[in-house]
Amino acid sequence: MSFVEMLLSAASLSMDAFAASLGIGACLGVHSFAAAFRVGAACGTFQFVMPLAGWWLGSRFLESISEYDHWLAFALLLLVGGGMIRESFSEEDPTCSPSDPSCGIALFVVALATSIDALAVGIGFAAIGEPVMPLSSSAGIITALLCFAGVLAGFRTALFLGRKAEFAGGVVLCIIGANILRMHLAA
Numbered sequence: 001m002s003f004v005e006m007l008l009s010a011a012s013l014s015m016d017a018f019a020a021s022l023g024i025g026a027c028l029g030v031h032s033f034a035a036a037f038r039v040g041a042a043c044g045t046f047q048f049v050m051p052l053a054g055w056w057l058g059s060r061f062l063e064s065i066s067e068y069d070h071w072l073a074f075a076l077l078l079l080v081g082g083g084m085i086r087e088s089f090s091e092e093d094p095t096c097s098p099s100d101p102s103c104g105i106a107l108f109v110v111a112l113a114t115s116i117d118a119l120a121v122g123i124g125f126a127a128i129g130e131p132v133m134p135l136s137s138s139a140g141i142i143t144a145l146l147c148f149a150g151v152l153a154g155f156r157t158a159l160f161l162g163r164k165a166e167f168a169g170g171v172v173l174c175i176i177g178a179n180i181l182r183m184h185l186a187a
Contacts, residue, residue, distance in 0.1 A: 001130050005179070010138035013051075013121060014146050016087070017043040017114040021147040024101045024110070025154015035102035036151035042107050044144025046115035048136050054122020055132035070184035074177045076124040082174065083117070088167035102151065124177075128184075 001009075021039050028035055101107065118139060125132045 001128070003134075006130075006135050007138055009121060010135055010142050013047055013115075013118045013139045014043075014143035016117065017047060017111070017143050018146040018150045020110050020114050021150030022154040025151040027101055028151070028154070032102070032151065035100070036148045038102050038107060039110075039151045040144040040146075040148035042111040043114060043147040044140045046111040047118050047143035048140025050115040050118035051122035051125065051132050051136040051139060054119040054124075055126045055136075056122075057119075058123035058126025070128060070181055072124065072127045074181040076120045076127075076177070078174055078177045079120065085167055085171065085174070 021036075021043065024035070024039055101110070121135070122132055125135060
């Protein structure tokens with residue numbers, strides 16, 4: 001996988017967390033640097049840890065299916081990317097929770113839920129024998145920065161940009177999955 005593909009993967013993984021941070025910012029309704037920092041730190045940390053966990057899990061059981069690893073990587077990226085595309089078209093409830101979504105259990109749930117796809121991508125990286133640390137580091141940093149900015153911009157742009165960002169991220173992951181499959185089948 002090229003450096004550009006790895007960066008695109010990392011950026012794509014951050015899109016659902018970015019969309020969530022826009023929503024959090026919209027619910028807060030004000031610029032809050034403390035909330036932006038909390039959301040960026042939490043989501044960035046999860047996006048850093050989950051690909052590592054996925055790679056570790058994948059490297060433990062993928063030896064038995066190495067003949068089909070490229071199909072697994074393709075399927076996982078297509079599943080994650082397709083889910084992101086589907087979510088970008090979903091009708092969301094525009095009402096906000098009365099509690100602060102930038103702290104406590106609500107923030108933990110957002111950070112975990114938006115990083116599950118990173119676990120799957122980490123498994124995919126193990127399947128194709130790619131090092132995961134560059135992806136993990138990039139995903140963590142990009143996610144932290146985008147989420148910080150997303151909370152600050154959320155009250156103005158959540159409905160407009162949030163769904164488009166998630167859609168774009170899903171498309172990029174699907175394309176990368178198809179490219180992995182193409183490269184393996186061409187070899």
